[in-house]
Structures are given as C-alpha cells and as structure tokens.
Amino acid sequence: MNDRIEKRIELKVPISRVWRAVTDYREFGEWFRVKLDGPFVPGQVSRGQMTYPGYEHVRWEAVVKKMEPERLFSFTWPHPKSLDKADYAKGDQATLPSTLVEFRLEKTASGTLLVLTESGFENIPGDFRLEAFRRNEGGWAEQMKNIERYVAKAA
Amino acid sequence: MLQKQRNSLAARGRAHAPVFAALGDATRLSLVVKLSGGQPSSISQLTQGSKLTRQAITKHLRVLERVGIVHSVHAGRESLFEFDPAPIEQMREYLDFVSEQWDQALARLKAFIEDWVFMSSQTHWLHTPSLRLERGGVNDFVSSVSR
Numbered sequence: 001m002n003d004r005i006e007k008r009i010e011l012k013v014p015i016s017r018v019w020r021a022v023t024d025y026r027e028f029g030e031w032f033r034v035k036l037d038g039p040f041v042p043g044q045v046s047r048g049q050m051t052y053p054g055y056e057h058v059r060w061e062a063v064v065k066k067m068e069p070e071r072l073f074s075f076t077w078p079h080p081k082s083l084d085k086a087d088y089a090k091g092d093q094a095t096l097p098s099t100l101v102e103f104r105l106e107k108t109a110s111g112t113l114l115v116l117t118e119s120g121f122e123n124i125p126g127d128f129r130l131e132a133f134r135r136n137e138g139g140w141a142e143q144m145k146n147i148e149r150y151v152a153k154a155a
Numbered sequence: 156m157l158q159k160q161r162n163s164l165a166a167r168g169r170a171h172a173p174v175f176a177a178l179g180d181a182t183r184l185s186l187v188v189k190l191s192g193g194q195p196s197s198i199s200q201l202t203q204g205s206k207l208t209r210q211a212i213t214k215h216l217r218v219l220e221r222v223g224i225v226h227s228v229h230a231g232r233e234s235l236f237e238f239d240p241a242p243i244e245q246m247r248e249y250l251d252f253v254s255e256q257w258d259q260a261l262a263r264l265k266a267f268i269e270d271w272v273f274m275s276s277q278t279h280w281l282h283t284p285s286l287r288l289e290r291g292g293v294n295d296f297v298s299s300v301s302r
Contacts, residue, residue, distance in 0.1 A: 003175055005254045009261050013268055021268050031263040114264075116257060121250070122175035 004119035012111040019070045022103050022114075034060045042067050046075065065100070074102040077118075097123045174242045177222045182207065183215045190225060190238035197233050 011018050021027045025036040029048065036048035042064050050058040062075040078096035104115040178184055186201060202212045216236055219225040223242045227234045 003178070003250070005250060005257060007254075007257050007261055009265060011265060011268055013272060017268065017271075021264060021271075027267070031267040032260055033263070114261070116261060118253065118257065121253075122179045 003121045004117055007116040009114045009116070010108065010111065011114060015070045015105050015107050015112045018105055018112045018114055019073075022105075023067060023073050036060070040064045040067065040073075040075075062101075063098070070105055072102065072104055074100060076100050076120075099123070173222045174224065174246045177218050177224060178243075180215070180218075182211075183219055186212070186215055186219065187224060187238065187243075190236060191240070193238065195228060195230075195235040195237035197230075197235055201236065 021031070023040055025039045025046070025048075028034075028040075029036050029051070033052040034048045034050050036046060038046075040046055044064055046060075046062050046064055048060040050056060050060055052058075062077050065074040065076060066072050076098040077100075078098040099118050099120040102115075102117045102119075104117075106113040106115070178187065182205075185205075189201060190196060198209055198213055198216070201216070202209050205212060207215075216225060216227075220227060220236075223239055225236045226239055227236050229235075
C-alpha cells in the first residue's frame, strides 16, 4: 500500500532561488500561508500562525530536521489531538505522532526540479483534528473554485 | 452544512490511522493481495505457500478484521475470510485529499517564484535609460497634478 505522497514540480529558476523560497521562513510563509515566528533551524521547533483565510486562529508547528543547502529541506509535522494552543504546548513535539515532509531540489537543464514527499501516515493515531483542518482547507479551495466559476458566469 | 461536513470528515479521518497500521506489515499485505481477488478463503488456504504457521496467519487475519479490511464468514465448521475494499478506498480518498493540498501549496509556490521573476524583470527595466525617462515623465505628471 502506497502511504506516501510524492509531487514533482519544474521551476524555471536557479536552484538557489527555489532553496530560498522553500527555506526562508518569510518566503515559505508567503506561499504556504503561515506567519512564522522565526527562521528554520535544524533540530528546532518552528512555530507560527496560519494566514489561510478562515484559519487565522490555527497554530502551525513543525520540527525542522535537515537543511542541506540547495539539496534537502525536511521537517516532521506533528499531529496533535487538537489545534488548541494548550494541546500544542502540552505535547512534546519530538514525541507527537507526525508525518515527514521533505523537499528535494535537483538542478535541471532549464532550472530546478522540486520533489516533495510526505510520508509516515501510518504513524498517525486516532483522534486528530489537524487532519480535519487539512481536509477542510480543501473545502475552502473548493469554495474558491465555486466563486471563480460564479464570477466567470456573471461576467 | 459546513460544520456537518467537517464532522463527518473528521470522523472518517479517525478511521484511517489503524488501516495504515494494519497494512504496514508484509504478511498482512500479502494476505490482502490474496483475498482482494474476491474469493473468500479459509485459514488453511491462506497458510499454503507461506512459511508461517496457521496460528500466525490467524493472528494477522484478526488484525485485518479489526480494521474492517477482512470479514470472517462461517461455512460449516470452517471460517472463511473475505476482503472488504471500503476501508482502503476511504484511506485512498484521504491520501488523495492530502495530495490535493500539496498540489495547491506547490501551485502557490510556483506562482510566488514566478511573480518574483516578473518583479525582478520590472526592476531591471527601471534601470534601463528609456524607462527611467518614461518614469521621470510620470513623476512630472504626478507632481504637476498635485501643484
């Protein structure tokens, strides 16, 4: 059973530019839609607040694993029982069940290949509302598409 | 409506984890492969060609049964095990969902980088003499309006 997700995306910019967009906490926050408290540091917990519309109250936490310049950036993504700040604070990030997210960069003739993987879904136990949130984000994306369709029709 | 949807989605999310765990074992995966043909099988049939004992196979079948991937049905003295695709389909659906989230995030990353490339090229233009001139013209216009 394939329990990992893998995505490949070609970007027509130098590897150094992609590395920055993925590992600079401000740039990461722009496209990931999270306002992070500070830079990513291997072995440390990265904390922030989601900026995704409708989810601004949701905390974001991850444990940065590897930062091999222009090659590999990885973090584990804990799945706490709830998204409440208190539950996040209680849990030891290193011991919470989590999935592993990896960004691998490769130089290509026309720019950079970014390979994203998320694995370890088998580690996630029962009651996890973060998943409900992530599912919901899809609901929002669907809403946005609906709005787009609506606008296109109205125009 | 949205709240209701959220609850049912959360409930389905809860069900997935044990399915992942149950499938995270080579023996159990091979049992699922054997049973996924659709034909209910007995423990003896499932033990054939395996290095494991009946007891070990039974234990693995019980794990699969607990998460609903297999069901046991009685046929005379024997228990037959049959495959139920629903939990795996739900898990697939869940992974598809997470996968879709990443598609969206990476699309935003791509747009973010492309916007940056565009902005850089704009800045570059501003340094070329003709555009600097044009920009000066715009500034003159603005200042003339404000006067």
